[in-house]
Amino acid sequence: xxxxxxxxxxxxxxxxxxxxxxxxxxxxxxxxxxxxxxxxxxxxxxxxxxxxxxxxxxxxxxxxxxxxxxxxxxxxxxxxxxxxxxxxxxxxxxxxxxxxxxxxxxxxxxxxxxxxxxxxxxxxxxxxxxxxxxxxxxxxxxxxxxxxxxxxxxxxxxxxxxxxxxxxxxxxxxxxxxxxxxxxxxxxxxxxxxxxxxxxxxxxxxxxxxxxxxxxxxxxxxxxxxxxxxxxxxxxxxxxxxxxxxxxxxxxxxxxxxxxxxxxxxxxxxxxxxxxxxxxxxxxxxx
Amino acid sequence: xxxxxxxxxxxxxxxxxxxxxxxxxxxxxxxxxxxxxxxxxxxxxxxxxxxxxxxxxxxxxxxxxxxxxxxxxxxxxxxxxxxxxxxxxxxxxxxxxxxxxxxxxxxxxxxxxxxxxxxxxxxxxxxxxxxxxxxxxxxxxxxxxxxxxxxxxxxxxxxxxxxxxxxxxxxxxxxxxxxxxxxxxxxxxxxxxxxxxxxxxxxxxxxxxxxxxxxxxxxxxxxxxxxxxxxxxxxxxxxxxxxxxxxxxxxxxxxxxxxxxxxxxxxxxxxxxxxxxxxxxxxxxxxxxxxxxxxxxxxxxxxxxxxxxx
Numbered sequence: 001x002x003x004x005x006x007x008x009x010x011x012x013x014x015x016x017x018x019x020x021x022x023x024x025x026x027x028x029x030x031x032x033x034x035x036x037x038x039x040x041x042x043x044x045x046x047x048x049x050x051x052x053x054x055x056x057x058x059x060x061x062x063x064x065x066x067x068x069x070x071x072x073x074x075x076x077x078x079x080x081x082x083x084x085x086x087x088x089x090x091x092x093x094x095x096x097x098x099x100x101x102x103x104x105x106x107x108x109x110x111x112x113x114x115x116x117x118x119x120x121x122x123x124x125x126x127x128x129x130x131x132x133x134x135x136x137x138x139x140x141x142x143x144x145x146x147x148x149x150x151x152x153x154x155x156x157x158x159x160x161x162x163x164x165x166x167x168x169x170x171x172x173x174x175x176x177x178x179x180x181x182x183x184x185x186x187x188x189x190x191x192x193x194x195x196x197x198x199x200x201x202x203x204x205x206x207x208x209x210x211x212x213x214x215x216x217x218x219x220x221x222x223x224x225x226x227x228x229x230x231x232x233x234x235x236x237x238x239x240x241x242x243x244x245x246x247x248x249x250x251x252x253x254x255x256x257x258x259x260x261x262x263x264x265x266x267x268x269x270x271x272x273x274x275x276x277x278x279x280x281x282x283x284x285x286x287x
Numbered sequence: 288x289x290x291x292x293x294x295x296x297x298x299x300x301x302x303x304x305x306x307x308x309x310x311x312x313x314x315x316x317x318x319x320x321x322x323x324x325x326x327x328x329x330x331x332x333x334x335x336x337x338x339x340x341x342x343x344x345x346x347x348x349x350x351x352x353x354x355x356x357x358x359x360x361x362x363x364x365x366x367x368x369x370x371x372x373x374x375x376x377x378x379x380x381x382x383x384x385x386x387x388x389x390x391x392x393x394x395x396x397x398x399x400x401x402x403x404x405x406x407x408x409x410x411x412x413x414x415x416x417x418x419x420x421x422x423x424x425x426x427x428x429x430x431x432x433x434x435x436x437x438x439x440x441x442x443x444x445x446x447x448x449x450x451x452x453x454x455x456x457x458x459x460x461x462x463x464x465x466x467x468x469x470x471x472x473x474x475x476x477x478x479x480x481x482x483x484x485x486x487x488x489x490x491x492x493x494x495x496x497x498x499x500x501x502x503x504x505x506x507x508x509x510x511x512x513x514x515x516x517x518x519x520x521x522x523x524x525x526x527x528x529x530x531x532x533x534x535x536x537x538x539x540x541x542x543x544x545x546x547x548x549x550x551x552x553x554x555x556x557x558x559x560x561x562x563x564x565x566x567x568x569x570x571x572x573x574x575x576x577x578x579x580x581x582x583x584x585x586x587x588x589x590x591x592x593x594x595x596x597x
Contacts, residue, residue: 018391025380025388032379032415100373104431107337107371109364110392262339264373 022118040088044080044130062201073138074228078220080130085123085161087189089168094181098264106262120165149236152227159242160220163249170252173259177266192217216248290315290470296345305331307494318471320481323491329474368437378417393435406430422453442473478575492582506577513546518565528556
């Protein structure tokens with residue numbers, strides 16, 4: 001028997017090393033894919049520079065007449081976390097499931113928790129890279145001061161990352177095939193970003209703000225903003241937004257637990273053809 | 288103790304019985320093939336043995352473990368290797384990176400260089416997985432299946448989609464492994480694959496084992512009737528000592544289970560009468576004939592169940 005502790009499923013330090021090693025290969029796989037890396041990490045930087053350079057110097061009444069760039073920096077911090085933990089993770093999981101990669105991992109001795117931890121930590125690292133890049137570009141490119149309540153920002157980012165990772169797990173189970181994975185997820189994601197006011201701040205009592213307050217994306221943007229920018233009469237600890245995101249996260253975990261599948265949902269095309277040709281022959285055989 | 292032991296195994300999907308009362312054993316070091324058409328239940332059986340799917344009924348022991356027992360699933364997985372039907376490797380890793388990563392999952396892995404040699408990917412070691420040809424990717428799949436140095440290897444249709452030379456290459460790898468004592472359970476719908484690799488074959492049809500045995504004796508093909516075929520010059524057939532059927536193309540055909548006697552009579556007659564017998568062949572049932580009969584493709588209206596009971 002190979003295991004050191006056959007009676008125990010968790011093997012302590014050895015297993016933590018195994019999970020850390022898995023994170024390393026997740027990172028390798030991410031950074032070796034130039035398109036994936038550019039579309040995820042590059043977008044938050046490019047978007048920030050684009051909107052910062054065109055509209056950043058304007059003042060917006062929706063944020064009390066403050067400069068828009070002060071809104072965009074927290075906005076793209078929120079975007080970076082959501083892009084890595086939700087958009088990238090969802091597409092990734094659908095592709096892996098349909099390719100048969102999840103099945104292969106399931107049949108290997110790598111514990112399920114180590115695999116799940118590795119994909120989550122991978123998304124967290126990619127989020128952190130974007131948060132740091134956006135903060136630095138904001139501070140040194142556009143003179144936006146560093147967040148005024150750093151502990152609150154860290155809590156918001158951790159809760160947000162956890163909730164959107166859970167949403168990634170949950171939504172991946174709703175997407176039936178590999179072809180739909182990227183377009184469906186990305187379109188839904190960008191529509192939600194638009195409705196939630198990433199591109200332009202929403203007036204607090206507008207219809208759009210009321211509508212998007214039922215969805216988690218709006219709360220992530222507002223929570224990062226409140227922790228980053230001091231506002232009169234507004235707490236820098238956005239408990240309400242954290243609460244709503246956490247509810248969405250818990251709901252998504254329940255969906256994922258109910259619907260999770262390690263096997264591809266869609267039969268391989270070649271296999272399907274093989275099966276139908278067999279079925280055809282069967283019909284021709286005499287009874 | 289057998290490496291795999293299965294008894295009264297049954298599995299249904301939404302009321303459809305995919306596997307019905309299946310029983311077999313695989314001995315250590317043996318290559319055992321589940322042969323059958325698509326949809327016969329081969330993959331369901333192999334997924335139950337791997338612990339990927341839960342059985343409804345029956346008794347299954349794999350390397351001493353119940354594959355459905357979550358408490359020991361990791362121990363079982365450390366001793367088994369799996370090659371799936373799908374190509375399942377992250378495209379941006381190199382061949383070596385993918386193998387090194389998976390080797391780290393096992394307590395006692397093979398060296399990555401040894402695996403690269405075995406599957407013939409040594410020159411491709413530093414290439415990205417996505418740059419490999421289809422056949423090379425499948426060989427990498429095979430490499431990932433054996434990198435953990437398994438006692439038991441599951442091969443689910445290992446060469447589906449391979450070109451003939453790639454298939455021969457994959458067979459060589461499997462033979463090299465079994466030379467080292469690895470037990471192999473494979474599914475296939477290729478007769479020649481079962482014949483080339485397997486010590487024992489179970490033919491599955493509609494969820495049941497309809498025949499089981501060594502490929503050379505399966506379905507009684509080593510004792511069943513032979514087909515003797517030959518051509519004769521015009522007019523020579525009138526004194527033929529044994530009854531024969533003339534086929535459309537002028538070939539004479541004799542089906543017999545006493546081929547030695549028939550051949551003796553035929554050749555003696557030919558020498559005595561100085562008749563030139565051309566293109567003489569003697570054929571036994573091929574594994575394919577047996578398989579097609581067992582899986583219900585015969586044209587004489589017999590049902591597969593009747594054959595299954597023979």
